[in-house]
Amino acid sequence: MNSDTQKGFRVEDLKAYFGKVEALHGISMAIPFQQVTAIIGPSGCGKSTFVRCLNRMHEVTPETKVTGVCLWQGWDLYGPAVDPVEVRRRIGMVFQKANPFPMMSIYDNVVAGLKLMGVRNKQKLAQTAEQSLLRAALWDEVKDKLGQPGTSLSGGQQQRLCIARALAVEPEVLLLDEPTSALDPIAARKVEELIYDLKQSYTIVIVTHNMQQAARVSDRTAFFLLGELIEYDKTALIFTNPREKRTEDYITGRFG
Amino acid sequence: MQWHFDDELKRLKEMILRMGAMVEEQIANSVKALVERDVDLARQTIANDHRVNAMDVEIDETCIRLLALYQPAARDLRFITTAMKITTDLERMSDLSEDISERAIELAGEPPLKPYIDLPRMAGHAQRMVKEALDAFVNQDAQLARRVCGDDQMIDDLTDQIFRELLSYMMADPATVTRAIRLSFIAKYLERIGDHATNVAEMVVYLVEGKLIRHTQA
Numbered sequence: 171m172n173s174d175t176q177k178g179f180r181v182e183d184l185k186a187y188f189g190k191v192e193a194l195h196g197i198s199m200a201i202p203f204q205q206v207t208a209i210i211g212p213s214g215c216g217k218s219t220f221v222r223c224l225n226r227m228h229e230v231t232p233e234t235k236v237t238g239v240c241l242w243q244g245w246d247l248y249g250p251a252v253d254p255v256e257v258r259r260r261i262g263m264v265f266q267k268a269n270p271f272p273m274m275s276i277y278d279n280v281v282a283g284l285k286l287m288g289v290r291n292k293q294k295l296a297q298t299a300e301q302s303l304l305r306a307a308l309w310d311e312v313k314d315k316l317g318q319p320g321t322s323l324s325g326g327q328q329q330r331l332c333i334a335r336a337l338a339v340e341p342e343v344l345l346l347d348e349p350t351s352a353l354d355p356i357a358a359r360k361v362e363e364l365i366y367d368l369k370q371s372y373t374i375v376i377v378t379h380n381m382q383q384a385a386r387v388s389d390r391t392a393f394f395l396l397g398e399l400i401e402y403d404k405t406a407l408i409f410t411n412p413r414e415k416r417t418e419d420y421i422t423g424r425f426g
Numbered sequence: 427m428q429w430h431f432d433d434e435l436k437r438l439k440e441m442i443l444r445m446g447a448m449v450e451e452q453i454a455n456s457v458k459a460l461v462e463r464d465v466d467l468a469r470q471t472i473a474n475d476h477r478v479n480a481m482d483v484e485i486d487e488t489c490i491r492l493l494a495l496y497q498p499a500a501r502d503l504r505f506i507t508t509a510m511k512i513t514t515d516l517e518r519m520s521d522l523s524e525d526i527s528e529r530a531i532e533l534a535g536e537p538p539l540k541p542y543i544d545l546p547r548m549a550g551h552a553q554r555m556v557k558e559a560l561d562a563f564v565n566q567d568a569q570l571a572r573r574v575c576g577d578d579q580m581i582d583d584l585t586d587q588i589f590r591e592l593l594s595y596m597m598a599d600p601a602t603v604t605r606a607i608r609l610s611f612i613a614k615y616l617e618r619i620g621d622h623a624t625n626v627a628e629m630v631v632y633l634v635e636g637k638l639i640r641h642t643q644a
Contacts, residue, residue, distance in 0.1 A: 382497055409499045411636025421499045424429065 208388035270320030326357020
């Protein structure tokens with residue numbers, strides 16, 4: 171296996187459809203292993219659709235279709251024998267709105283995925299819960315109230331709880347779809363710091379409307395527009411000297 | 427879509443041009459004061475330096491405010507950081523004009539050493555470099571900016587020539603040493619002005635192309 175070309179995501183001519191409407195017009199890009207890649211672009215540009223293709227979440231919506239190639243570490247995610255559930259375990263996702271399971275305690279939220287996978291060993295569950303909450307930088311705030319409902323936490327804590335829940339099943343990738351857009355600046359900063367720490371061990375793809383956030387947390391930035399990948403480069407380059415005028419117009423706020 | 431940030435950037439550009447015009451005038455007046463032995467003009471040039479300083483501070487404050495409030499990116503970011511660096515160079519040029527004026531006052535109190543030919547020529551080159559560097563800035567003209575960088579060699583050559591000539595005066599007659607040293611200082615000041623103009627031109631290349639060319643042969 172050639173480690174350079176096999177590492178991370180390799181996407182080729184990826185097209186996504188809603189019914190007959192083509193939402194992504196043939197995206198090709200390589201997303202590097204254990205780095206943070208930000209996807210930016212105006213509403214409706216296909217950035218959420220794109221990340222949802224990366225863990226086969228797009229097809230969860232009825233009447234949808236995906237064509238093209240999407241490899242993770244050389245593994246064809248759309249191969250005939252591939253179980254989408256396994257894809258989603260290895261490639262986790264956190265959404266814009268924190269969505270802890272409403273009837274569950276903090277603890278049960280974190281271990282829900284493990285239990286679903288059939289893990290029953292109480293010690294293993296407790297260990298994973300603690301580790302995941304530690305990694306999500308939430309442990310100190312919740313360790314004395316693990317039995318309380320997940321929904322009793324603040325918005326920022328709930329979002330980190332969702333990240334802990336995603337981490338508990340030991341994924342290799344975290345897809346974050348506007349993870350801080352519903353959070354206040356302090357909670358958002360905590361999540362950003364978390365992203366920064368997590369890239370030591372995970373490959374992260376973050377969709378964000380907040381350009382400063384993309385600039386702060388990511389190594390590479392991709393600019394999407396109307397279902398196309400317009401420009402994709404090192405973040406520092408995109409934000410100081412983009413090649414494409416459309417990118418420049420968007421990041422300098424002169425779009426439209 | 428009209429955006430008031432664009433108006434802010436336009437105002438910033440106008441401030442830099444105003445400061446540039448002031449500095450060009452400072453250089454011209456300091457050399458005129460030297461050549462025409464005009465002590466009043468030299469004093470006035472020294473007194474005017476504070477106006478340039480005030481402009482420098484005003485532009486810096488504007489840039490910091492724009493960075494803080496708008497968090498600009500790409501071309502806007504390069505424009506504002508370039509503005510901050512350009513004004514530092516312009517301010518230093520005005521300081522050097524002040525130094526030339528001080529030497530001009532001293533020299534006016536002594537008999538003329540020789541007719542001034544090369545120094546005004548140097549000053550003319552330096553002024554043109556400043557003007558063209560600012561034109562390049564206004565028109566975002568990287569080609570003109572690169573030419574300005576190349577012109578610096580001319581000033582460096584003239585500096586060497588003036589040093590050699592003054593040295594010959596000093597060797598021939600020790601009574602000329604004080605004046606010759608003062609004049610060689612002035613040559614050095616003009617040479618420095620050329621260097622600052624080059625810095626401005628290099629920043630213009632960065633502004634336009636996003637490429638840092640200083641400390642390289644580019």
